Amino acid sequence: MDVLLLSRLQFALTITFHYLYPPLSIGLGLLLVVVEGLWLKTKNPLYHQMARFWTKVFALTFAIGVATGIVMEFEFGTNWATYSRYVGDVFGSALAAEGIFAFFLESGFLAVLLFGWDKVGPRLHFFATCMVALGAHFSAIWIVVANSWMQTPAGFHIVGEGLAARAEITDFWAMVFNPSSMNRLSHTVVGAWQAGAWLMISVGGWYLLHRRHRDFALASVKIGLGLAAVAALLSLVTGDASARGVARNQPAKLAAFEGLWQTVPQAPLHLFGWVDKAHGRTHGPEVTGLLSWLAYGDSGRPVTGLEAIRPADRPPVNASFQLFHLMVGVGCLLIGLAVWAEIASWRGRLEQSRLLLWLLTLSVLGPQIANQAGWWAAEIGRQPWIVYGLLRTSDALSKVVTANQVAASMVMFIIVYLLLFAVFVFLLNDKIRHGPDDGDLQPTGKWALGFKAKGGAK
Amino acid sequence: MNFGSLDLHTVWFALVGILFAGYVILDGFDLGVGMLHLLVVRRDEERRVFLNAIGPVWDGNEVWLVTGGGALFAAFPMVYATVFSGFYLAFMALLCALIFRAVAIEFRSKHPSPRWRACWDAGFASGSFVSTLLIGVAMGNLAWGVPLDARGEFAGSFLGLLHPYALLMGATTVALFAMHGAIYLVLKTEGELQAAVRRWVNPLIIAFILCYVILTLATLLYVPHITEAFRREPWFFAVAVAVVLAIANIPREVSHGREFLAFLSSCGAMAGLMAIFGIGMFPNLVFCQTEPSYSLTAFNASSSEKTLGIMLTIALLGIPVVLAYSASIYWIFRGKVKLDRMSY
Numbered sequence: 001m002d003v004l005l006l007s008r009l010q011f012a013l014t015i016t017f018h019y020l021y022p023p024l025s026i027g028l029g030l031l032l033v034v035v036e037g038l039w040l041k042t043k044n045p046l047y048h049q050m051a052r053f054w055t056k057v058f059a060l061t062f063a064i065g066v067a068t069g070i071v072m073e074f075e076f077g078t079n080w081a082t083y084s085r086y087v088g089d090v091f092g093s094a095l096a097a098e099g100i101f102a103f104f105l106e107s108g109f110l111a112v113l114l115f116g117w118d119k120v121g122p123r124l125h126f127f128a129t130c131m132v133a134l135g136a137h138f139s140a141i142w143i144v145v146a147n148s149w150m151q152t153p154a155g156f157h158i159v160g161e162g163l164a165a166r167a168e169i170t171d172f173w174a175m176v177f178n179p180s181s182m183n184r185l186s187h188t189v190v191g192a193w194q195a196g197a198w199l200m201i202s203v204g205g206w207y208l209l210h211r212r213h214r215d216f217a218l219a220s221v222k223i224g225l226g227l228a229a230v231a232a233l234l235s236l237v238t239g240d241a242s243a244r245g246v247a248r249n250q251p252a253k254l255a256a257f258e259g260l261w262q263t264v265p266q267a268p269l270h271l272f273g274w275v276d277k278a279h280g281r282t283h284g285p286e287v288t289g290l291l292s293w294l295a296y297g298d299s300g301r302p303v304t305g306l307e308a309i310r311p312a313d314r315p316p317v318n319a320s321f322q323l324f325h326l327m328v329g330v331g332c333l334l335i336g337l338a339v340w341a342e343i344a345s346w347r348g349r350l351e352q353s354r355l356l357l358w359l360l361t362l363s364v365l366g367p368q369i370a371n372q373a374g375w376w377a378a379e380i381g382r383q384p385w386i387v388y389g390l391l392r393t394s395d396a397l398s399k400v401v402t403a404n405q406v407a408a409s410m411v412m413f414i415i416v417y418l419l420l421f422a423v424f425v426f427l428l429n430d431k432i433r434h435g436p437d438d439g440d441l442q443p444t445g446k447w448a449l450g451f452k453a454k455g456g457a458k
Numbered sequence: 459m460n461f462g463s464l465d466l467h468t469v470w471f472a473l474v475g476i477l478f479a480g481y482v483i484l485d486g487f488d489l490g491v492g493m494l495h496l497l498v499v500r501r502d503e504e505r506r507v508f509l510n511a512i513g514p515v516w517d518g519n520e521v522w523l524v525t526g527g528g529a530l531f532a533a534f535p536m537v538y539a540t541v542f543s544g545f546y547l548a549f550m551a552l553l554c555a556l557i558f559r560a561v562a563i564e565f566r567s568k569h570p571s572p573r574w575r576a577c578w579d580a581g582f583a584s585g586s587f588v589s590t591l592l593i594g595v596a597m598g599n600l601a602w603g604v605p606l607d608a609r610g611e612f613a614g615s616f617l618g619l620l621h622p623y624a625l626l627m628g629a630t631t632v633a634l635f636a637m638h639g640a641i642y643l644v645l646k647t648e649g650e651l652q653a654a655v656r657r658w659v660n661p662l663i664i665a666f667i668l669c670y671v672i673l674t675l676a677t678l679l680y681v682p683h684i685t686e687a688f689r690r691e692p693w694f695f696a697v698a699v700a701v702v703l704a705i706a707n708i709p710r711e712v713s714h715g716r717e718f719l720a721f722l723s724s725c726g727a728m729a730g731l732m733a734i735f736g737i738g739m740f741p742n743l744v745f746c747q748t749e750p751s752y753s754l755t756a757f758n759a760s761s762s763e764k765t766l767g768i769m770l771t772i773a774l775l776g777i778p779v780v781l782a783y784s785a786s787i788y789w790i791f792r793g794k795v796k797l798d799r800m801s802y
Contacts, residue, residue: 073531074553077527077538078546087535088534093765101772105780107520112514163609169764172768408550416558
């Protein structure tokens with residue numbers, strides 16, 4: 001295998017593994033704010049117990065997120081040196097902002113969140129929890145802005161020629177608010193909320209299925225569902241906005257997502273199907289005019305097909321198509337599940353359907369599959385470009401790194417990540433089987449004082 | 459923000475240096491604690507005290523490396539690209555070691571089996587040791603100089619990075635971080651455990667000073683471009699003397715029981731060492747040993763003035779806030795380690 005393929009595989013492997021964790025941190029971070037806020041407001045010790053339990057799960061996901069995140073930062077330089085030189089002036093400032101505004105905030109206050117229960121009062125602890133959640137969200141902002149700049153570059157000019165060409169920033173805010181960044185950011189963040197929310201629901205559902213920790217489980221499912229339902233619907237809204245942006249800014253990518261070959265008015269939308277690249281056709285059930293309507297709000301307007309794009313500039317069509325459809329399909333299933341569970345919960349029948357509880361238990365996989373498929377679709381759909389329309393992926397490699405070196409590091413990552421994943425699953429399983437501590441229903445230390453003083457005053 | 463005639467290249471050379479110095483000082487003691495973890499104590503509870511001494515802060519400390527790397531990418535993309543791709547295998551090994559260290563800290567105490575804990579203890583110690591050694595070797599190579607071609611690409615090999623001067627810098631870094639970690643542990647422990655740690659302080663100081671003297675001699679003899687910088691500005695020798703005085707001060711403070719001052723002395727010494735490194739290198743970020751005019755400097759390898767200005771605005775907005783809450787967090791977790799049920 002050549003360096004290009006190996007480097008792309010290694011990046012795909014490391015980013016896919018990394019991306020299992022930050023969405024969980026973002027989603028769970030927000031839920032920790034909700035649960036701890038409820039505890040401070042209602043003084044119901046159940047929420048204290050929940051905050052304690054979910055903090056432990058949060059710590060687990062955060063640890064692997066940080067450890068695998070450093071890899072990503074290094075890899076731009078190690079494997080994609082030409083790319084780094086090309087985009088450093090633009091991309092680097094977003095990455096530096098991420099470090100200064102997001103990572104310090106997140107990791108600094110995480111110390112208080114994890115170890116500060118008995119050292120600081122409840123209000124300061126709650127503040128720390130809010131800062132951790134805020135930091136997690138900030139980290140999404142900067143990296144998605146940087147990635148969106150690669151999709152729809154703006155606010156820059158090119159200096160130098162040939163191998164020495166590079167992008168230089170001309171307008172910082174135009175770079176930050178490039179045409180796709182806000183749509184993609186909102187879509188990514190609500191996807192992350194779903195990841196956290198469905199994890200909480202899934203654990204609660206599993207307890208209900210096994211008739212354990214009933215109060216804790218019901219509260220977890222209900223709070224999780226509140227966020228999951230909102231986030232699932234917002235995923236649809238933000239996804240729609242995002243896709244309309246792709247239609248405007250990256251026509252080749254949209255054509256690949258939808259397997260559209262001819263530029264026609266009344267462009268059809270395939271519900272699912274298979275792209276026959278050799279014959280330039282897509283097989284499967286289609287709804288005529290729906291794609292035109294979704295892309296432009298006008299079913300008569302033509303949508304650019306792949307045939308209008310030079311073969312050398314087309315992304316891998318079938319992979320883009322399948323991954324995009326997988327994301328949309330799983331997203332729709334999650335909306336359905338959220339609605340079903342909300343209705344059951346509202347009518348007090350959550351525990352009566354074992355099928356529903358089973359589906360809720362398995363639901364944790366849904367957002368992970370959709371988030372990963374979405375990222376793969378977004379990145380594969382941008383090919384053959386690493387910076388859309390400006391720099392080809394094949395030109396972006398490190399010139400001095402050999403295939404053997406990448407193969408060696410790839411083997412190392414596979415071994416280390418398999419080990420990490422096994423340890424993560426083992427410990428998560430351990431925590432879930434152990435369940436919430438009943439001791440946490442009687443808060444101690446400063447938490448107990450706050451509790452009694454407030455209770456006594458009333 | 460408009461910074462007028464301020465030389466942004468020099469400012470960012472200094473700022474990247476400060477970020478990496480912050481990393482070395484802060485994560486230096488975490489890595490030092492890791493290296494001493496297997497050597498100084500045997501009992502599970504004592505090892506947990508070691509882990510929890512750095513428990514609340516190591517994560518934030520590692521962020522200095524992440525931010526330093528990000529700042530290098532943004533301010534000096536040519537340097538970032540050349541060094542990271544040129545030192546490919548070394549950086550992959552560093553990543554592996556840092557991952558093991560991080561994960562070992564998190565996971566060691568999450569399961570009670572002695573075998574589980576012994577495995578992660580080994581991961582914590584070896585991850586810390588390898589990270590430290592590789593950081594030192596990388597710095598040694600930057601000081602010694604690496605072969606570059608006319609386009610600023612690395613033109614050497616992995617084995618070529620393991621020459622005696624770089625290894626000497628690696629050994630010095632190991633001794634320095636171990637010394638720094640031991641002093642930090644004196645600050646965070648009490649009773650018998652503290653006595654056990656204290657026995658390690660003086661030998662580690664001696665080991666470091668030995669390495670430091672040899673390294674300095676080697677630098678004066680074999681690394682002319684750094685010696686040159688000191689010859690131009692002789693007052694820089696004052697920094698070197700201050701470092702020695704700060705280190706000599708450590709045993710005095712420890713024996714008087716002023717543990718915090720001992721730790722501050724150690725931090726000060728490390729800041730001084732990083733300053734010497736920066737002064738010796740300036741304006742080079744990567745010195746080209748084959749053809750000095752190919753060297754990557756703060757002036758020929760930087761981003762545009764506009765980006766440097768934007769980033770300085772970001773840094774001026776962000777860094778004071780970061781320093782304020784980082785200091786508060788250190789304040790919250792001050793004092794001796796007490797194990798509780800949230801501990802590692």
